[in-house]
Amino acid sequence: MAKALTFMLVPQDSGLGVSTATPLTRKQIENVSDTVGRFLDVIGTSTARATHYNTKEEQEQAESIIHDAMFKLDRGLYGLLLGLDGTTDHSRQIGVARLLDNPRSDKDKAVLTPELESRLIAWMSNHLPPHRMLKMFMMAKERRINNARTRKCILRMVLGSDRLDMWATKYRRKMRAALTHAWGKKRTSIIRSILAKPDSEWTKKESSILQTNIVKFTNASGKKGLMGIFESVGFILGIERGDFASAKLRSYVGAKTKIEDGRQLSPETLEGIRSVYHKGVPNARVLELTKRQMTSGQKMAKQREAKSKGVDIGGFDPTKQDPVRLYLYAFEMGLDEKVEEALVEKAKRAGAKFPVKFPKVEIIVDASKSMEGNETQPLRPMAVALATRDMLFYASEDPNVRYCGGKGNGSPRMVKPEGDTSLALELVRAFQSKPDAIFMITDGYENAPAGRCDEVIVQARQLGYQTPVYQLSPVMAAESGGVKMLSQGISPMPVSKPEGMGVSLLKGMLNADPLKALSGLTRMAVADMPFVQIPG
Amino acid sequence: MATKVSISDILIGCEAGRMQSVGGMQVVPILSDQEEPNFSDPREVNVSTSNYGTMHVENETDEDTILPCHAGYVTKQSAQDHAMPTCAIIKRKSTAIFDNAMCIEQSQGGYIDKGKHRMLILPLALRTTALAKRDEKSYNKLWSSIGKFNESYGITGRSSHLVYFLEKFKGELDQFVAEFELVPGQIGAIILVNGQIVGIERAPSQAFWAAIWQPLIRECYGSYSLYLSQRAKGQIALPPTRARIEGQADSLQELEEAIIAAEKAEGDIASKALGQLAEVQANCRIERKGRVNGHHIETLEVPRAFSGQIVRANNSEKVCYGSVVAPIAV
Numbered sequence: 001m002a003k004a005l006t007f008m009l010v011p012q013d014s015g016l017g018v019s020t021a022t023p024l025t026r027k028q029i030e031n032v033s034d035t036v037g038r039f040l041d042v043i044g045t046s047t048a049r050a051t052h053y054n055t056k057e058e059q060e061q062a063e064s065i066i067h068d069a070m071f072k073l074d075r076g077l078y079g080l081l082l083g084l085d086g087t088t089d090h091s092r093q094i095g096v097a098r099l100l101d102n103p104r105s106d107k108d109k110a111v112l113t114p115e116l117e118s119r120l121i122a123w124m125s126n127h128l129p130p131h132r133m134l135k136m137f138m139m140a141k142e143r144r145i146n147n148a149r150t151r152k153c154i155l156r157m158v159l160g161s162d163r164l165d166m167w168a169t170k171y172r173r174k175m176r177a178a179l180t181h182a183w184g185k186k187r188t189s190i191i192r193s194i195l196a197k198p199d200s201e202w203t204k205k206e207s208s209i210l211q212t213n214i215v216k217f218t219n220a221s222g223k224k225g226l227m228g229i230f231e232s233v234g235f236i237l238g239i240e241r242g243d244f245a246s247a248k249l250r251s252y253v254g255a256k257t258k259i260e261d262g263r264q265l266s267p268e269t270l271e272g273i274r275s276v277y278h279k280g281v282p283n284a285r286v287l288e289l290t291k292r293q294m295t296s297g298q299k300m301a302k303q304r305e306a307k308s309k310g311v312d313i314g315g316f317d318p319t320k321q322d323p324v325r326l327y328l329y330a331f332e333m334g335l336d337e338k339v340e341e342a343l344v345e346k347a348k349r350a351g352a353k354f355p356v357k358f359p360k361v362e363i364i365v366d367a368s369k370s371m372e373g374n375e376t377q378p379l380r381p382m383a384v385a386l387a388t389r390d391m392l393f394y395a396s397e398d399p400n401v402r403y404c405g406g407k408g409n410g411s412p413r414m415v416k417p418e419g420d421t422s423l424a425l426e427l428v429r430a431f432q433s434k435p436d437a438i439f440m441i442t443d444g445y446e447n448a449p450a451g452r453c454d455e456v457i458v459q460a461r462q463l464g465y466q467t468p469v470y471q472l473s474p475v476m477a478a479e480s481g482g483v484k485m486l487s488q489g490i491s492p493m494p495v496s497k498p499e500g501m502g503v504s505l506l507k508g509m510l511n512a513d514p515l516k517a518l519s520g521l522t523r524m525a526v527a528d529m530p531f532v533q534i535p536g
Numbered sequence: 537m538a539t540k541v542s543i544s545d546i547l548i549g550c551e552a553g554r555m556q557s558v559g560g561m562q563v564v565p566i567l568s569d570q571e572e573p574n575f576s577d578p579r580e581v582n583v584s585t586s587n588y589g590t591m592h593v594e595n596e597t598d599e600d601t602i603l604p605c606h607a608g609y610v611t612k613q614s615a616q617d618h619a620m621p622t623c624a625i626i627k628r629k630s631t632a633i634f635d636n637a638m639c640i641e642q643s644q645g646g647y648i649d650k651g652k653h654r655m656l657i658l659p660l661a662l663r664t665t666a667l668a669k670r671d672e673k674s675y676n677k678l679w680s681s682i683g684k685f686n687e688s689y690g691i692t693g694r695s696s697h698l699v700y701f702l703e704k705f706k707g708e709l710d711q712f713v714a715e716f717e718l719v720p721g722q723i724g725a726i727i728l729v730n731g732q733i734v735g736i737e738r739a740p741s742q743a744f745w746a747a748i749w750q751p752l753i754r755e756c757y758g759s760y761s762l763y764l765s766q767r768a769k770g771q772i773a774l775p776p777t778r779a780r781i782e783g784q785a786d787s788l789q790e791l792e793e794a795i796i797a798a799e800k801a802e803g804d805i806a807s808k809a810l811g812q813l814a815e816v817q818a819n820c821r822i823e824r825k826g827r828v829n830g831h832h833i834e835t836l837e838v839p840r841a842f843s844g845q846i847v848r849a850n851n852s853e854k855v856c857y858g859s860v861v862a863p864i865a866v
Contacts, residue, residue: 058707369717407720420556420565420717425795432788445714449557449802451774452795455781459791 032073033514036081036521039070040507041483043082043091044494045474047377063094071098076111079120080525086500092124093136100153101145111522118149125157133157134171137178146181152217154182159217164232165246170266175236183213188237195234199227263289267298284309296320300329318342323350323390323498327383327414335411343390343413350499351394358437360398362430365389366442367406368421371474382417384474384495385441391498392439400433402426404442422448423486424456431460431467438469444484444492454487461489470508472501541836544814546738546846546858550723552806554799558715560772561761562731563753564806566724572740572849572856576601577747581626583609584650589675591618591637594650595626600829602626602740604748605845605859606658606666606756608640610699615646617699619658619678621670622835623845623859625828636670638678643695657751659701659759660734661685664863667835667843688763688866702755705762712758713750722746724858726809727757729764731775733809734864736842740849740856763866777805818842818860836860 042063071078081087082095099121104114112120125133137154140146158178161167168175180188191213194206202210210230220229228246235249244250248264255262255270259278262270267290274286287306291313294302299316306313318326318339323346326339365385373381390413393399404426405419423446430438446453457469471492473483483492493504509517553565576597584592595601603626608619617640626632640658658666662681669677682696691700702709723745724738737752739745765772774780779798785791818836823845826833830851837843844860 058710369719370714419719420554422554422799425792425799428788428792428795432792447556447558447715447717448554449562449778450559450715452781452798456791456795459781459785460788463785463788463791465788 029514032518033510035066035069035073036077036518037507037510038066039078039081040503040521041492041494042066043084043087043095044500044504045088045483045496047088047090047496063091067094067098071102074110075099075102075104076117077522079112079117079124080522083120083124084500084503084521084525086495086497086503088496089128089132092128093132093139096121096124096136096153097139097143097145100140100147100150101143103147103149121149121153122156125153130161130163130167131171131174134174134178137181138174141177141181151182154178155213155217158182159214159229159233160219162219164229165235165248166266168232168236169248169252169269172236176238179233179236187213192234192237192239195230195237196239199230259285260289262286264293265290266293267302282309284311287311287313297325300325303329303333319345323347323387324380324383324496327386328379330414331379331383331409331416335414340411340413343387347387347390347498348394350391351396353499354391354395354502356502356505358396358435360433360435361392361396361400362433362435362438363389363392363399363401364423364426364430364438364440364442365401365403365406365415366421366423366440367403367415367417368419368445369405369417370421370443370445371417379417381443381474382415384498386413386415388441388472388474388495388498388501391501396436398435400430400435402430420448421446422452424452427453427456427469428460431456431465435467438467439472440469440486440490441472441474441495442486444471444473444486446486454489457487457489470505472504539820540817541820541834542814543736543816543818543836543838543842543860544810546736546855546860547724547810547813548855550738552726552803552810553719553722555777555802555806556716557775557778557802559761560730560764560768560775561757562728562775562777563716564726564728564809565719565722566726566738567719567721568723569721571723571742572854573743574599575740575744575849575856576628577744578603578607579655579747580652582650583648583653585615585618585637585648586633587635587647587675588616588639589618589635589637589673591620591634592631592650593624593626593634594631595628598628600625600628600831602744602847602857604655604657604751604857606663607751608656608658608698608755609648609653610640610656610702611648611651611653613646613649614644615648616644617641617697618648619666619698621666621677622823622826623833623847623857625826625831625833625847627828636673637675638666638669639675640678640682640696640698642676642679642682642697644697655748655751656702656754657748657756659685659698660756660861661688661760661763661864661866663756663861664843667845670835685866689766701759705759708762709754709758712761713754716753718746718749725749725752726806728775728777728809729757729760730773731777732862733813734760734862736813736844736858736860738855738858740847744857760864760866777809778802779805816841831856 046063079099082092140150158175194202214233215226218229220226231244231246240253251262251264255273256277259274259281262273267286270290271286274281288311296316299313300321302313319342323343326343330339371382373379389401403415404423406415407418409416469490471486471490472495473492474495483494485492493508495501495504506517506520547566549570550566550568553567556563576599578601580597582594586592593603603620603624605623606619610617618637619640620637662685665681666678679696682698686701689701691704694700723742726733727735735757739748779801781794781798785794816838818838821835823833823835831847831849834846842860842862846855847857849856
């Protein structure tokens with residue numbers, strides 16, 4: 001099956017290689033299409049947090065079943081799809097852990113060669129934020145994934161970072177756990193004892209141990225660079241000195257005595273030190289001292305806290321944040337001119353990149369109560385809906401937006417979820433305007449009444465209206481193994497990031513033209529990942 | 537002494553919102569801006585048991601609260617889960633003790649430690665029996681009913697633990713919470729299954745309603761809808777109170793008009809349902825033990841039709857809380 005899959009999926013000019021084989025049967029194509037469709041649903045929305053509908057455990061169980069099915073189909077395609085824009089970080093964590101846990105054998109045939117798969121794993125790991133990358137390594141530790149490839153991956157990702165000293169102060173415990181998992185306890189202990197001594201006292205054997213276990217995996221060069229790495233690794237393993245060369249590490253040690261020395265640290269790290277060593281110092285002081293170390297995202301997240309404590313941490317750059325985060329910020333703090341400008345700009349760019357163009361579209365936004373999401377992800381579905389609305393608006397020459405439910409929130413752009421779900425009337429009005437496509441951004445839970453959208457679609461089709469209707473769902477509903485369908489006549493697609501919608505559209509094509517859709521997905525994945533380009 | 541009251545007294549000052557309809561179940565939101573806001577969130581009470589059939593309910597807040605009718609507590613402790621056979625008014629900053637409570641976990645021993653435990657409302661099929669047995673002081677009075685209830689859901693050969701049902705159908709019950717949404721101004725609901733009114737609920741305030749909505753829609757009414765769905769093997773016919781629009785349109789304009797007409801028809805059905813309640817007279821008995829701070833509890837009964845309880849607040853005739861259900865056999 002895998003050989004035939006390769007033949008079916010891989011474009012001739014992709015550089016991945018093509019093998020000839022007997023084409024798949026219709027049933028096999030349907031099976032592939034169904035599996036890939038469900039997998040795209042999951043990787044596009046799953047965050048493994050509870051939703052309005054399902055607990056965390058239900059989500060995890062549902063996604064595990066689907067990951068299993070896709071992996072068994074073709075591990076290479078499994079990996080490629082995970083690399084697509086729009087895949088959640090959580091899905092990539094799960095996927096990388098699975099690929100590492102299942103080493104390739106020579107008998108494995110898949111769309112990707114073993115070498116390309118290794119490069120893919122490294123690429124995905126590098127594209128995760130550091131805390132999520134470390135969490136992925138913790139997954140590997142908990143699942144006892146400890147083969148050579150996993151160890152190398154951990155060591156390259158950790159020791160190869162050019163921000164090792166910053167990570168060391170911020171994620172010390174997790175980095176120690178990751179390195180210990182990769183090296184083993186005995187070797188870690190040996191490395192620690194070497195690094196605890198001045199380098200002038202290292203024996204040849206000890207230098208060789210450091211070469212094999214640390215230097216080999218870093219990008220640093222020259223004595224100064226390498227000593228910086230050794231210093232950071234020593235710190236991670238618990239060695240604290242007063243004479244660190246790294247300003248960050250010096251700051252960490254100094255801040256325990258004098259909090260003002262902690263200016264070089266991240267706000268979370270200095271807050272941790274304050275809560276242990278300087279309990280009498282107000283938290284506002286930490287914000288004041290570390291404001292220059294805050295990332296733009298942190299500044300955005302801490303605006304409310306800083307304001308309430310009378311600390312000016314400065315503004316953040318909204319152009320550096322993704323639109324969903326900006327809407328979540330706007331729900332909390334209000335929508336100001338700069339944020340609105342950034343949202344418009346991002347929507348225009350995303351709209352321009354949209355792989356499919358529709359001259360005239362109707363966009364129906366479900367702003368009912370359930371789009372509030374769960375208390376662990378408050379208002380996230382609505383934020384995704386609004387960002388998606390914006391992108392679709394600029395992907396079309398002649399867009400129109402309609403709402404079901406909701407209430408204004410201080411600006412025409414902002415809508416807060418409220419009320420029941422009665423989408424059918426807006427749907428029929430959308431048909432009336434004779435658009436090229438109708439997009440319904442909804443979680444799929446219709447109740448005023450349930451099934452009315454389906455009635456409308458059936459009758460509209462009977463009346464000769466064949467306008468494609470797409471359902472874009474900002475959540476993953478575990479009970480259906482994917483997104484909840486509003487109607488058999490609507491292609492449902494998951495959305496967590498609007499810029500990943502190209503994938504969703506191709507997923508929508510899976511039923512109608514699976515070979516074309518799968519080929520398009522593979523091509524898109526290859527285009528997104530430069531490491532796959534075969535040179536020459 | 538029994539008197540007569542109209543069931544519609546529960547909903548004085550309220551109007552019907554847009555009907556929500558999913559499968560065989562429908563919910564008519566009851567809206568009102570006339571609130572009795574001075575009852576605190578019933579989820580804030582601390583609950584414990586000191587003996588089988590004896591529940592302690594502590595209200596630490598600055599306001600009186602109402603424990604909804606048939607509130608139950610299923611905990612992870614090695615303790616016997618319990619439920620109330622009635623509603624109760626708990627005075628502010630005090631603890632009330634109920635020795636007519638019911639054990640809902642037959643073969644589990646142990647007492648519940650004091651804490652804010654998650655509140656449920658008993659499944660609809662158990663509520664009429666529970667109310668009828670409110671004056672019995674026997675901790676095992678609901679076991680036989682729970683056993684039959686569990687069997688009707690395919691849970692056989694096991695002790696009468698309500699938690700077996702809750703665990704087996706957790707996913708399905710969770711889905712009910714998602715299917716029906718709170719709307720602005722909502723203070724209660726009329727619940728219909730297959731076009732018949734099976735429950736009339738009203739809270740003292742919108743905030744109170746929001747607090748009790750989930751246990752009502754999940755364990756109480758959701759359990760019955762689940763039973764009907766299982767019996768119909770998932771092929772549930774749409775209820776007669778759910779308007780249809782198939783085959784009515786020769787154009788999109790006509791389709792739009794058909795939808796608007798359907799919404800109006802359902803609105804008329806909802807208003808009619810409210811109106812019909814005015815004709816239903818219930819026998820009413822004031823519960824003397826239920827008096828607290830000028831509020832009192834009355835038990836209503838329409839033989840073979842409805843039974844439940846209401847709370848009238850502040851020495852007035854105004855009903856601020858009501859929970860009346862139809863007798864359901866599963």
